[in-house]
Structures are given as structure tokens and as C-alpha cells.
Amino acid sequence: MTTPYPNPTLHLENNALMLENVDLNAVARVHGTPLYVYSKAALQSAWDAWQVPADRPIHICYAVKANSNLAILSFFAKQGAFFDTVSMGEISRALAAGAPAHRIVFSGVGKSVAEIEFALTEGIHCFNVESITELDRIHAVATRLGKQAPISLRINPDVDAKTHPYISTGLKENKFGIDHTEALAAYMHAATLSGLSIVGIDYHIGSQLTSLTPYLDAQNRLFGLIKQLSDAGITLTHIDLGGGLGVRYRDEVPPTASSLVEQALAGLREAGFNHALMFEPGRSLVANAGVMLTEVEYIKPTQHKNFAIVDAGMNDLIRPALYQAWMQVVNTVERDTATTTYDIVGPVCESTDWFAKDRDLAVEAGDVLAILSAGAYCMTMASNYNSRQRPAELLVDGDTVHVIRTRDVLASLWENEHIPV
Numbered sequence: 388m389t390t391p392y393p394n395p396t397l398h399l400e401n402n403a404l405m406l407e408n409v410d411l412n413a414v415a416r417v418h419g420t421p422l423y424v425y426s427k428a429a430l431q432s433a434w435d436a437w438q439v440p441a442d443r444p445i446h447i448c449y450a451v452k453a454n455s456n457l458a459i460l461s462f463f464a465k466q467g468a469f470f471d472t473v474s475m476g477e478i479s480r481a482l483a484a485g486a487p488a489h490r491i492v493f494s495g496v497g498k499s500v501a502e503i504e505f506a507l508t509e510g511i512h513c514f515n516v517e518s519i520t521e522l523d524r525i526h527a528v529a530t531r532l533g534k535q536a537p538i539s540l541r542i543n544p545d546v547d548a549k550t551h552p553y554i555s556t557g558l559k560e561n562k563f564g565i566d567h568t569e570a571l572a573a574y575m576h577a578a579t580l581s582g583l584s585i586v587g588i589d590y591h592i593g594s595q596l597t598s599l600t601p602y603l604d605a606q607n608r609l610f611g612l613i614k615q616l617s618d619a620g621i622t623l624t625h626i627d628l629g630g631g632l633g634v635r636y637r638d639e640v641p642p643t644a645s646s647l648v649e650q651a652l653a654g655l656r657e658a659g660f661n662h663a664l665m666f667e668p669g670r671s672l673v674a675n676a677g678v679m680l681t682e683v684e685y686i687k688p689t690q691h692k693n694f695a696i697v698d699a700g701m702n703d704l705i706r707p708a709l710y711q712a713w714m715q716v717v718n719t720v721e722r723d724t725a726t727t728t729y730d731i732v733g734p735v736c737e738s739t740d741w742f743a744k745d746r747d748l749a750v751e752a753g754d755v756l757a758i759l760s761a762g763a764y765c766m767t768m769a770s771n772y773n774s775r776q777r778p779a780e781l782l783v784d785g786d787t788v789h790v791i792r793t794r795d796v797l798a799s800l801w802e803n804e805h806i807p808v
């Protein structure tokens with residue numbers, strides 16, 4: 388099946404937009420909008436793209452922050468995925484979805500004592516440690532619990548990932564990781580702490596990367612360090628090259644997952660390293676498996692612009708408001724009338740509440756629009772701003788539609804609040 392859309396399982400059939408065998412307009416009428424819909428076949432093909440035969444274990448750690456719905460996590464758990472998490476909540480979700488603790492890694496710059504205790508008690512695969520002070524904290528907690536914490540140090544290689552500044556993480560001015568010039572000293576310090584066992588090294592330089600060059604530059608920095616560590620008697624079992632692989636939203640042509648894995652393997656072989664390899668992809672596994680559906684409430688022509696006002700807001704999908712991200716918007720029913728240029732905006736009381744600007748669409752009030760490439764960093768970043776209920780989520784598998792999350796219950800928006808006086 389060929390498709391002009393970035394979502395591989397999306398196609399037109401008799402003017403109706405279909406995800407796998409499911410008519411999206413019809414599904415929106417049944418389940419209401421705004422609504423997220425994901426394709427299981429698209430998840431499968433994104434997962435398969437990362438599977439490369441190798442002379443060593445390669446662990447694909449799905450970055451839970453991209454889409455943390457339990458059904459999605461369970462899908463990846465069944466594929467044998469590892470999970471990259473950044474909070475007690477994400478670890479708990481992965482466990483609740485059936486992921487074994489020994490396949491969970493814990494990243495993030497601000498791990499609390501309670502989170503470290505929880506992760507140690509559950510028995511996770513390793514902590515990706517982001518500072519020397521965090522090493523000391525993990526050692527103290529592990530010693531108190533009579534445990535040894537497996538750790539990997541996240542190195543900040545000071546490499547420009549050439550992506551949006553808000554999602555670049557591997558430059559020295561970013562808060563992430565341990566400066567590569569201090570890394571050797573950090574490892575030597577870790578080696579003196581009996582509550583820690585050193586297992587790996589990692590980096591993650593940013594998200595939506597569309598070229599292999601920054602990955603390979605960072606990898607070369609890491610390789611130099613691994614040699615120094617080995618000379619100092621510190622041996623590692625794995626090397627984690629992070630996530631960040633980009634996807635097509637518009638006309639980007641990112642490298643394929645298999646080319647990234649193959650290049651990394653070739654680099655390891657050339658350097659004579661036999662470590663296990665890890666990656667932490669989020670976006671590339673889920674972005675193009677999902678769409679968000681939203682109904683047009685009003686067509687509002689003004690002297691300056693035509694607005695299509697939809698029933699989803701920036702609280703439901705914030706990427707355009709936050710990063711000026713370009714996301715494709717199409718009508719779920721193809722009309723043969725002339726197109727008009729619209730700004731597609733939501734009902735939230737902010738001027739940043741827009742999804743697309745100056746788009747040519749044939750659309751009428753009551754139509755359901757699909758915002759494409761909405762499987763990653765969309766539902767997970769949704770909020771209740773303006774006291775709006777976050778959307779439901781569906782998973783399509785062939786002809787079958789599974790409800791994998793229902794819309795927020797209205798009363799849940801205030802059920803944890805108390806009126807003391």
C-alpha cells in the first residue's frame with residue numbers, strides 16, 4: 388500500500404480517510420472528538436525497522452515519554468523492548484503494562500530519593516546518571532537498602548544535534564549529562580563507591596535528528612573515553628547511544644533506524660569493542676502510528692484571515708504552540724469543492740492555540756480533520772488547561788477498534804481538590 392501521508396497505514400478509500408481498515412470519520416462520530424487513534428500495524432513496522440541482525444545483543448529501550456498509554460507499552464513489552472523512563476510514574480506504567488523491571492532504564496537529571504529507592508527495590512536494569520552529585524545520592528540510598536545500584540553515566544558530548552533548541556540536549560549549555568571533559572573523573576569517583584556497580588555509558592543529544600552526522604560525532608567522543616576507561620581498569624557491558632531519530636512530518640528525510648544501527652555497529656567493530664548496544668528511541672517508534680481527530684466547530688472568516696475553529700485545543704496537542712511544529716492536517720472526508728486558506732485554531736484562550744497556519748483545505752463546519760504524525764509527544768503532553776477533558780485514545784488493528792483510554796471524566800478535574808473554608 389502506498390500513501391502520500393507520513394503515517395504508513397493511512398490511505399484514502401472512496402474519498403474517506405482510512406487508518407488500516409477503519410474509516411476515521413466514522414470512528415470519530417462513534418467515539419467523539421478530540422480523539423487519538425493509533426495503528427497497530429504502524430507500530431509493528433516502526434518496531435521492525437529497528438531490528439538488525441548483529442553479533443551482540445542490541446536492546447531497543449522505548450522512551451516512554453513519547454507515548455505512555457498502557458496498551459502501547461504492552462505492545463512493545465511483548466516485542467521484547469527495554470524501556471527508557473524518567474520518573475517513578477513512567478517506571479510504574481511500564482511495570483503495569485507487563486515490562487519486567489530488569490528491562491527498565493531510568494534517565495533524568497532530577498531523580499529524587501524516593502524515586503531511586505523505588506527503582507532499586509523493583510530491580511531495574513540501570514540508572515543513567517546525569518551528575519556527580521547524583522552518583523553520591525544513589526550510592527547513599529543503595530547502601531542504606533543493602534543493595535548495589537547498576538549505573539551508566541550519561542555523557543554530554545557537546546555536539547550540535549542541529550534540531551529545535553528546545554529539544555537539543557547534547558550541548559555544554561544544556562542541563563543534561565556529565566561534561567565529557569569531566570567524565571573520566573566521574574567514573575573514577577563512581578568506582579570508589581561500594582553502593583554502585585558500573586555497567587555502561589550513554590548519551591542522548593536531542594530529538595528529531597535528521598542526519599547521522601551528530602550521532603557519529605558523539606559516538607567518536609564516547610569511543611575515546613571508553614578506551615581511557617579501559618586503560619584505567621573500568622570495563623563496561625553496554626554502550627547506549629540514546630534516542631532522537633527523527634521522523635517525517637512534512638518533507639524531512641531522516642536516516643532509517645537500520646542505517647543508524649548498522650553505522651553504530653560498524654563503529655564498534657572498527658574500534659574493537661564488543662559491548663552490547665542500546666538505543667532509546669521514542670518518536671521514531673510511535674509518531675507516525677497516530678493521528679488526532681478533531682471536529683470543525685465554526686468557520687470564521689475575518690477581514691484578514693479565515694479561521695477553522697476546531698474542538699481540540701493546545702491542551703490536547705501542544706507541539707505547534709510550543710515548538711511552532713509543522714503537522715499535516717487533512718480532512719477525513721475528501722471534498723471536491725474549491726479550497727480556501729485557513730488557520731486551524733482551537734477554543735483555548737491563548738493566541739498560541741493553533742495547529743496549522745495558512746493551509747489550503749476544502750472544509751465545512753462539522754467536518755472531522757485529522758492531524759497526522761500525532762503518535763509521539765502529543766497525548767503525553769496533554770493537559771487539563773481551561774478545565775478541558777483530555778481525549779480518549781483508540782488502537783486500530785485491521786478492522787478492529789480497541790478503546791485504550793476513555794476521555795477524562797469531568798468530575799476527575801476537581802476530585803483531588805478540597806475546600807477548607
Ligand SMILES: Cc1ncc(COP(=O)(O)O)c(C=O)c1O
Binds near residue numbers: 471
Ligand atoms: C534521555 C532520553 N532518551 C530518549 C529520548 C527519546 O527521544 P526521541 O523521542 O527523540 O527518540 C529522550 C527525549 O528526547 C531523552 O531525553
Ligand SMILES: N[C@@H](CCCC[NH3+])C(=O)O
Binds near residue numbers: 595
Ligand atoms: N516534546 C518534544 C520532544 C521532547 C523530547 C524529550 N527529550 C517534541 O514534541 O518534539
